[in-house]
Amino acid sequence: MQDDIQNEQLTVTYFTHGLQHTIQGKKTAKGYRFNGSSNKIINLATLNWPPYISEELCNKGWVFQFTVAILVSKGYQVNIHFYPWARSVMLVEKGQMDILFPEYFIESSAPSDIVLGKKRRELLVLSNKFSGGELSLLKRPDYSFDLQENLGNLTGKIIGVVRGYQNTPEFDAVMDSKQFSIVEAVDELQLVKLLVAKRVDLIIGDPKVFTYSINYSSLSNRNKQALLNGIEIVQPALKYNHLYFAISHSYPQWSQLLADVNLALLEFQQSGESDRFIKVGSGCTLDL
CATH class of the missing domain: 3.40.190.10 (Periplasmic binding protein-like II)
Incomplete structure (x- = not known):
């Protein structure tokens, strides 16, 4: 092999x-x-x-x-x-x-x-x-959240991020000032699992990468569909x-x-x- x-x-x-x-x-x-x-x-x-x-x-x-x-x-x-x-x-x-x-x-x-x-x-x-590509926040479909332009309503949230990633200057500045808590993941698939399991309120990343990471994972088709059904893009996107x-x-x-x-x-x-x-x-x- x-x-x-x-x-x-x-x-x-x-x-x-x-x-x-x-x-x-x-x-x-x-x-x-x-x-x-x-x-x-x-x-x-x-x-x-x-x-x-x-x-x-x-x-x-x-x-x-x-x-x-x-x-x-x-x-x-x-x-x-x-x-x-x-x-x-x-x-x-x-x-x-x-x-x-x-x-x-x-x-x-x-x-x-x-x-x-x-x-x-x-x-x-x-x-x-x-x-x-686009950089967006994602949430669970049943989680009520509307993004404010100045990111002010991220305060107090628990947000999943991939360790080592740059995001946007505005988001990273709010993150560095510790206005919200973060949970670090090794990749996008782990982030989605954290979100669906309600370990975090929101996750940040490229929506295409989240979708492909689920589809190309070794999970069963049933579990893939459960993860895909468990995420929703927050509009508007943070940035291209x-x-x-x-x-x-x-x-x-x-x-x-x-x-x-x-x-x-x-x-x-x-x-x-x-x-x-x-x-x-x-x-x-x-x-x-």
Whole structure:
């Protein structure tokens, strides 16, 4: 079984200047590797976050495919490692890996939980943005709650958050001032379970990720449906969050890497490649 995992073959296809490029990758002990002949080696830390990126998706998700294409188009060897998000943050902020993705925008004032006394933006530099998704509060259908614009009625609530996530500057400021209590979870599926079990009043995240995390879980269909029926999006959404690559300042050529990533993002946007990756999506259908 281990040999099957190590020999897993992956294909990423992208277009530049009207030419099709197909890259074969494989899972190794050092992550999912593409363009292995290049000596410009990049190690990336990420998380399972369907439908954007996940080892459970048939092609690992559009953000996985997009990231491989962006970096390989500039000649880099790509090694993508999946971890719980808090560990991914730690590895990149400590300089043990080179890129953290997909990341939300990081405010210049945001402190690092990993390197005490440092701001996150002292440890990481953000690429230009690419497409992301909505960030919303979710509640139980029988829980009466209307969101106030200034978030004032979050005071005294118990809210579930994923450990290590940025949310919105406004929400995180209220959270840091301890106006409400938080319960930390390792991922979105655990958050939904906390909400449905009435351990928390609200949870925060991308609604698409909550839905996909339930559908791609190992739960029975009956339990999946119970969780799906047990959550409701609070309107309006808090924010549309773009996604970013966060590059470690510890990477020796971080400035060149940043320039290469930003140029590739621009080229893919102008050529329509970015939209094509999103349209193709995970390339998977749910079997429920």
